[in-house]
Amino acid sequence: MLLRYLAIAVIGLLMAVPLLFMLSGSLKSAAEVSQFPPSLLPSVPIWQNFADAWExxxxxxxxxxxxxxxxxxxxxxxxxxxxxxxxxxxxxxxxxxxxxxxxxxxxxxxxxxxxxxxxxxxxxxxxxxxxxxxxxxxxxxxxxxxxxxxxxxxxxxxxxxxxxxxxxxxxxxxxxxxxxxxxxxxxxxxxxxxxxxxxxxxxxxxxxxxxxxxxxxxxxxxxxxxxxxxxxxxxxxxxxxxxxxxxxxxxxxxxxxxxxxxxxxxxx
Missing domain, CATH: 1.10.3720.10 (MetI-like)
Incomplete structure (x- = not known):
């Protein structure tokens, strides 16, 4: 049972990675999005990205x-x-x-x-x-x-x-x-x-x-x-x-x- 739940959690996390990357990248600067290796979280959230995207x-x-x-x-x-x-x-x-x-x-x-x-x-x-x-x-x-x-x-x-x-x-x-x-x-x-x-x-x-x-x-x-x-x-x-x-x-x-x-x- 434990292995089953562990497998479900791992698969769910793998499927969620692209969505998490998209959400994290939407709050980064252009330089942070392009950097390698990518960072998990933005250093400073830039909410202006959403205003620009809406415009x-x-x-x-x-x-x-x-x-x-x-x-x-x-x-x-x-x-x-x-x-x-x-x-x-x-x-x-x-x-x-x-x-x-x-x-x-x-x-x-x-x-x-x-x-x-x-x-x-x-x-x-x-x-x-x-x-x-x-x-x-x-x-x-x-x-x-x-x-x-x-x-x-x-x-x-x-x-x-x-x-x-x-x-x-x-x-x-x-x-x-x-x-x-x-x-x-x-x-x-x-x-x-x-x-x-x-x-x-x-x-x-x-x-x-x-x-x-x-x-x-x-x-x-x-x-x-x-x-x-x-x-x-x-x-x-x-x-x-x-x-x-x-x-x-x-x-x-x-x-x-x-x-x-x-x-x-x-x-x-």
């Missing part, structure tokens, strides 16, 4: 990132939950065929769809718009449909049957019975989707490269590549810390939902 990133970039992430979540939920409910609770002939089609996207590398998505977005005149950033990613919800469908299948059939006997329509059954019970599954999926959308770089760069719609990862890319020589490496690390904070906050808040999701039940 470089601008609040508009942060707002764009939130709009993109939450937009993707809303679109995927709006599509996947009704589709999953229909596949799980409303009997019709082609359920098996539809489920088979939904499995296919999981075998297609995501990069293969970038060019077709870009061409379609361009033809629709949606480049450099929020809709052009959000809709193509929001529509990629095959996994969400399968996930929520599996959850809805596990709900007792008597719940929906009783509601139907009382005269409730399928939409009322979905909104009043199944969705409240799916709270843990929805919260878990939303947190994972937020992390995925927040960390996206290629598609936001292709769909909206203009400064008015730029997201955090696109704004941070010149700092990571070193092409912006006016910005200190310490300021670049401070910008990375700023970009990491929402992700860290979402992960901390959603931990309990991960536990409920792993437990495999949405009924308390």
């Amino acid at each position: 470089f990133l601008t609040p508009r970039v942060v707002v764009n990132s939130f709009i993109f992430a939450f937009g993707v979540i809303l679109v995927q939920l709006a599509i996947s939950i009704p589709a999953a409910f229909a596949l799980a609770k409303i009997p019709f002939r082609w359920t098996g065929l539809i489920l088979g089609v939904l499995i296919i996207p999981h075998f297609v590398p995501g990069n293969l769809s970038l060019i077709p998505l870009y061409v379609i977005t361009n033809e629709l005149g949606l480049l450099n718009t929020y809709a052009g950033m959000i809709l193509p990613i929001g529509g990629q919800c095959a996994f969400a449909v399968l996930l929520f469908r599996q959850f809805f299948v596990t709900l007792p059939k008597g719940l929906t049957d009783a509601a139907r006997l009382d005269g409730a329509g399928w939409f009322r059954v979905l909104t009043s019975i199944t969705m409240p019970l799916a709270g843990p599954a929805m919260a878990t999926y939303c947190s994972v989707t937020f992390l995925t959308a927040w960390n996206m770089y290629i598609w936001p760069l292709l769909a909206a490269p203009d400064p008015a719609h730029r997201v955090l990862n696109v704004a941070l890319a010149p700092l990571a590549s070193g092409s912006n020589v006016q910005i200190s490496p310490a300021v670049a690390l401070a910008g990375a810390v700023i970009a990491m904070l929402p992700v860290l906050l979402v992960f901390v808040v959603s931990q309990k939902w991960y536990v409920k999701g792993v437990a495999g039940t949405g009924i308390d």
Whole structure:
């Protein structure tokens, strides 16, 4: 048992080293960041790095990132939950065929769809718009449909049957019975989707490269590549810390939902 905990602590520390280096480097001077061997802590914390990083990133970039992430979540939920409910609770002939089609996207590398998505977005005149950033990613919800469908299948059939006997329509059954019970599954999926959308770089760069719609990862890319020589490496690390904070906050808040999701039940 002691060896197990020791191994977990060592692995956790190794995984945390890059984050600790980023946090420590964000408070150093440019000379301290570049020195070798590197120091563990800054000699004098320089909080101005965060002010400079915020000025470089601008609040508009942060707002764009939130709009993109939450937009993707809303679109995927709006599509996947009704589709999953229909596949799980409303009997019709082609359920098996539809489920088979939904499995296919999981075998297609995501990069293969970038060019077709870009061409379609361009033809629709949606480049450099929020809709052009959000809709193509929001529509990629095959996994969400399968996930929520599996959850809805596990709900007792008597719940929906009783509601139907009382005269409730399928939409009322979905909104009043199944969705409240799916709270843990929805919260878990939303947190994972937020992390995925927040960390996206290629598609936001292709769909909206203009400064008015730029997201955090696109704004941070010149700092990571070193092409912006006016910005200190310490300021670049401070910008990375700023970009990491929402992700860290979402992960901390959603931990309990991960536990409920792993437990495999949405009924308390």
